Amino acid sequence: MTTLSQSSCEACRIGAPTVTQDEANELMTQIPEWSLVEVEGIKQLHRVYKFKNFMAAMNFANELAEISEAEGHHPGILVEWGKATVSWWSHSIKGLHRNDFVMAAKTDELFAK
Numbered sequence: 001m002t003t004l005s006q007s008s009c010e011a012c013r014i015g016a017p018t019v020t021q022d023e024a025n026e027l028m029t030q031i032p033e034w035s036l037v038e039v040e041g042i043k044q045l046h047r048v049y050k051f052k053n054f055m056a057a058m059n060f061a062n063e064l065a066e067i068s069e070a071e072g073h074h075p076g077i078l079v080e081w082g083k084a085t086v087s088w089w090s091h092s093i094k095g096l097h098r099n100d101f102v103m104a105a106k107t108d109e110l111f112a113k
C-alpha cells in the first residue's frame, strides 16, 4: 500500500466526492498529530508546528508553498513568531478529499526533514 506521503494529489474537480467518515477515520490514523475540525460548516485538517523563531516558521511556510505548487493543492498557513498553523481542505468540494490527507502527510514529512 502506498503511504500517504508517497502519494500524489489527483485532479479534484467540482462535484468530486468528499471522503466518507469511515475513510476519514482510517486516513487520520496515518496523520495522528492532525485534528479534523469543522470551520463554518467545512471539514478541515489542522496542525500547529512549533519553531525557534519567526523566520524558521516563515521558511517552513515557503518550503511548503513549493511542495503545494508542485502538487497543485494549497493549504491555509498562519505564520506567527515560533508557530505555523497549517490547514488542509479542498475548496472545490468544500470539504475533505484524499488529497488533503496526502498533503498533510507531506507537510509532516517536510517538518521532519
Ligand SMILES: C[C@H](O)[C@H](O)[C@H]1CNC2=NC(N)=NC(=O)C2=N1
Pocket (backbone or CB within 6 Å): 072, 073, 074, 075, 088, 089, 090, 091, 092, 093
Ligand atoms: C485552478 C487551481 O488548480 C485550483 O483552483 C486548485 C488550486 N489549489 C487548490 N487547493 C485546495 N486546497 N483546494 C482546491 O480546490 C484547489 N484548487
